[in-house]
Structure formats: structure tokens, C-alpha cells
Amino acid sequence: MVPEYDFWLLDLDGTLVDVEWSYTREVFDRVGDRLGRSFTDREADVLWNGLTGSRDRQLEAWGIDPTEFWTAFHDEEDPLVRAEQTYLHDDAAFVADLDAPVGLVTHCQEFLCEPVLENVGIGDWFDVRLCCTEETGWKPDPAPVERVMHDLEVASNGHRGVLAGDGANDVGAAWNAGLDAIHVERVGHERRGQCVLGDYRVQSFDELG
Incomplete structure (x- = not known):
């Protein structure tokens, strides 16, 4: 029980x-374009699923400013598309x-x-x-x-x-x-x-x- x-x-x-993974991959592609840095499938997986705990600490370990990342990330997320997928x-x-x-x-x-x-x-x-x-x-x-x-x-x-x-x-x-x-x-x-x-x-x- x-x-x-x-x-x-x-x-x-x-x-x-x-x-769906296709949505995650597309978002990270667009965020990467904005930041001038591509994200591998593994990096996208780690950040999306929080596999290493604190996402901000992980971003910093990769040399990415968390504030800049999250601003771009939220700008690139479409609520309706996210919901549909x-x-x-x-x-x-x-x-x-x-x-x-x-x-x-x-x-x-x-x-x-x-x-x-x-x-x-x-x-x-x-x-x-x-x-x-x-x-x-x-x-x-x-x-x-x-x-x-x-x-x-x-x-x-x-x-x-x-x-x-x-x-x-x-x-x-x-x-x-x-x-x-x-x-x-x-x-x-x-x-x-x-x-x-x-x-x-x-x-x-x-x-x-």
C-alpha cells in the first residue's frame, strides 16, 4: 500500500x-545560439534533469553565467509548445x-x-x-x-x-x-x-x- x-x-x-526529448534538444539549441556556446546531448540532459544537483553550480563549473543562461532559457521556452509536448x-x-x-x-x-x-x-x-x-x-x-x-x-x-x-x-x-x-x-x-x-x-x- x-x-x-x-x-x-x-x-x-x-x-x-x-x-519529449525533441523539445528539450530544440530549446538548448536555441539557447546555445543566444549564448554563443553549443550544448551536447549530455549537457542538455544534465541541466534539464538536474542530474548533478544544483544547476547553477553546474553552469558555473562549465563557465556559464547562471543569470545569463536562465534569462535566455526562459525566453526560449514556449509555454504552449512545452505543454503540448x-x-x-x-x-x-x-x-x-x-x-x-x-x-x-x-x-x-x-x-x-x-x-x-x-x-x-x-x-x-x-x-x-x-x-x-x-x-x-x-x-x-x-x-x-x-x-x-x-x-x-x-x-x-x-x-x-x-x-x-x-x-x-x-x-x-x-x-x-x-x-x-x-x-x-x-x-x-x-x-x-x-x-x-x-x-x-x-x-x-x-x-x-
Whole structure:
């Protein structure tokens, strides 16, 4: 059975949904043109899926200014095209049946998140949604997680909660906020280049059943 929790928090990209590779490749091609630097398939994969943790640190390691990169990246993302090329993982369906408050904590920006949720038809799965910004903080910072917990009215009252995500930042945010962590490994340990720990480690949410 799915573990019993008083509330659930979930990441979005790579956890509940993913996007066709052709879209990712095209975006990185256009961003590369703007920055005067091409991105290999591996580099695009690493950044898109956050395979090495902090994307900003990875950009800096490659000699790319994060602010310049993200400005170009967001300018080149078309919300409607992104939504059309996004698909829902079959094993994510359990979220619709959760009998508990459910929150979304995602790094996906609001101008992209809303069309994606509408396209895959899961907007009503969540009681509270938060798209991280510089103001809210970014996972693994617990601040955005704690903000959603506050809005769900489950903070600081003994409720037992969990955060499920596909990256180390999600696990870190869960633990930093005092929650259990479910890591769903969508890309595989070999492609990620490391093993991500969690209170639960699964390749599909079906394994929780």
C-alpha cells in the first residue's frame, strides 16, 4: 500500500510529468545560439534533469553565467509548445486518489507550470501549488516546502508528511523540512552518475503499492 501520511508534497517535472526529448534538444539549441556556446546531448540532459544537483553550480563549473543562461532559457521556452509536448507518467495516477492534503512544490516557473497542468489535466490534484522563485527559495532550501505546509495548514502541528521527487534537491528539501522523502528514479543510476538516497527509493510509484 501507499505509505500513510497526513499530507503529501510533490515535485512536478521528472516526477509526475516529463517532456519529449525533441523539445528539450530544440530549446538548448536555441539557447546555445543566444549564448554563443553549443550544448551536447549530455549537457542538455544534465541541466534539464538536474542530474548533478544544483544547476547553477553546474553552469558555473562549465563557465556559464547562471543569470545569463536562465534569462535566455526562459525566453526560449514556449509555454504552449512545452505543454503540448509534456506527458503524464502512468504511475502518477495514485496522486488523484490520495485522501489527504496535497501540495505541489516545483522549480517549473508559473508561466510554464499552469499550461502544463492544464494540458495533462492534473491541476485539481493539488490543494496548494508553489512555483519556486528567488523570493521563495529553491529546493533543497526548506523554505518553499515550509511555505506550502503553512498554506496547507499542516505546519508545526505534529502531522506526518512526505515529499516525493526525482532529484537529490527534492530529498534534501524534504529532510531539511523534517519530512520523509520518496525518490523516484526516472533516469537510472548509470545516467545520473550517482545514487540518490531517500526514505523510499523507487523506479515507479507503483512500487509503493
